[in-house]
Amino acid sequence: MNMTPRRRRMVLVGLIVLGVGAATAFALTAFQENLLYYYPPTDVTATRTSPTRIRIDFTQGTNAFKYYVYESRAGGPYTNVATVLQSSGPSTIRANLSTSVEYCYRLQAVTASNQVSPRSLPPACATP
Numbered sequence: 001m002n003m004t005p006r007r008r009r010m011v012l013v014g015l016i017v018l019g020v021g022a023a024t025a026f027a028l029t030a031f032q033e034n035l036l037y038y039y040p041p042t043d044v045t046a047t048r049t050s051p052t053r054i055r056i057d058f059t060q061g062t063n064a065f066k067y068y069v070y071e072s073r074a075g076g077p078y079t080n081v082a083t084v085l086q087s088s089g090p091s092t093i094r095a096n097l098s099t100s101v102e103y104c105y106r107l108q109a110v111t112a113s114n115q116v117s118p119r120s121l122p123p124a125c126a127t128p
Contacts, residue, residue, distance in 0.1 A: 064109035
């Protein structure tokens with residue numbers, strides 16, 4: 001088949017447009033998947049359930065496998081005090097806490113491949 005120069009240009013332009021479209025689709029899909037990995041849990045709340053217990057509730061992320069729970073006691077530094085698996089549901093209980101001391105919590109989402117989100121903000125605080 002003998003193509004004219006105009007037809008060759010049109011085929012070339014069509015292939016370029018198709019290639020750029022496919023590359024854009026792949027890039028956007030990869031970008032979207034990576035963004036989902038780094039979302040921290042949202043709507044984190046801490047509620048006193050007894051004189052020595054606090055319940056921590058949160059909204060789970062889409063790609064999280066587990067969550068790290070960080071606790072600050074009386075304004076001190078945050079330390080990792082618990083790990084909550086996605087399958088366990090969006091809450092955990094902290095027990096044997098000191099009364100009249102404010103405890104604040106921040107959470108991190110962790111994927112199955114150990115990619116970790118930033119810690120949730122703002123801190124969720126309660127005093128048992």
